[in-house]
Amino acid sequence: MAWLACAPAAVSANVEPGRFLPRVKIALAAGQSLYHLPLTLADQLGYFKQAGVAVEWVVHESGAKAASSVLQGQADVLSGSFEHLFFLQQKVQGFQAFVQTGRTPQLSLGVSTRPGLVWRSVMDLRGLRVGVSSLDSATYWMTCHWLMNHGLLPEDVVFVPVGSAPQVVESLRSGAIDALCQPDPVMHWLEQKNEVRVVFEARSLAATRKLFGGMVPGACLMTTADFLQRQPERVQALSDAVVHALKWLQTAGLTDVLKAVPAGHWLGDRAIYLSAFEKLRESYAVDGILRSEEVMNAWRAHSRLPNGSALARVVPEKTYTNAFALKSRVRFSA
Known part of the structure; x- marks a missing residue:
């Protein structure tokens, strides 16, 4: 059971020797999980580098801690559940998702x-x-x-x-x-x-439809309004790399996935890993676009949870932007 001692690397950069690439720190939890497979693929297949950005993974024990690290300026972007936005928006006005990687909670x-x-x-x-x-x-x-x-x-x-x-x-x-x-x-x-x-x-x-009465957004990349405004080229590069990986995933075979994913992610059993991937395959986003009706479903469901009354101050339409993912979809015909 060697995998039990194999924690994700805290920071990993994908930089071409001799070439400077602008750097972005992405905070996340469960970095080796299938939840973040599109990001793993974008990294391992070189799509971040092709898009012109170097990524550092800042791994935390939970999504809440990953979100806090972005708020504290220790990371630039959060990869996590769309639902984090309902609370992030109450702390930082303009915090938005800009590309979707999952379309179920997974x-x-x-x-x-x-x-x-x-x-x-x-x-x-x-x-x-x-x-x-x-x-x-x-x-x-x-x-x-x-x-x-x-x-x-x-x-x-x-x-x-x-x-x-x-x-x-x-x-x-x-x-x-x-x-x-x-x-x-x-x-x-x-x-x-x-x-x-x-x-x-x-x-x-x-x-997901049975639980929520419709679809909801899953995992997304999200960041502050300040970063979106100051670094639009880096945000676009992240969106491009993710949508490129989602496009690749649509036609990838099991052998392709196994070759692209580091062995440390397999939990010591590649057959079980691939079986888990097969269960999740349909859950990955297709084109990175967030859809208003799904955002509203998530907002309504979350408002019923403990402390959900605070969501009355959150405008669902302002929790995301498709400006970047739409450009990426055109580039990769996703």
Whole structure:
């Protein structure tokens, strides 16, 4: 199980020798997960470099900490759940998503199969300790959505911040938590190893529509209005590289994906990694464009969560811009 000790590199730059490229720091959590596959591909296939930008990955334990690092000026761009914008907009006016990488939340929740934990129905979640990356993260928000959609409340469970893989597996095995919400491939790996029973998922388009009554944006790149205005060329380069990777992904075979993704991302089992990718394949964005009706669906759903009343001050239409992704779509016929 060598993968458990293999944490993502904190900073990685893609710079052509002898050539200066403008640098952008992207903050994210679970950097080796399939959640960020389009960014991994854009990096490994050289699309960032082709677009004229050097990327540094600034990896954090949770999306909330990644978002904070952007607010504090430690990173330029956040890669994470679109829902972060509903709170970022309350702190920094003009914080916007500019290219979409995922079109479902790409998360699932599993209950431990260890002896002593009884599972008969969703009501058995009451009182369980649920591991999430942090209390202001997509894993927490998604768990709240699932609970409330099935007649429970967030306070019916005990949320335990556990960060992101690989330490989450040890938290589950040690009994520190009873259930876990995380992205793949970790959740699929645990499911295949019979260590969790997946009870909720928002990987597929169908499951996402059922939960939210329609589609919602998934992972996006987002940044401050100041960065959008001061560095439009760098933002466009990021958008171009991502849309290029999304275009590549539409026709890529499993062998192509395996060749492009570093072995350290496979969790020590390439068959399980590819199986997890197959479950998620339809969930990746096609052209990077954010759609108003999906943004509204997300806003309405999030307003029902704890402290959701604060979203009344957020104008959904101002949480994103398609100015950059539209140009990228034309360039790559996405």
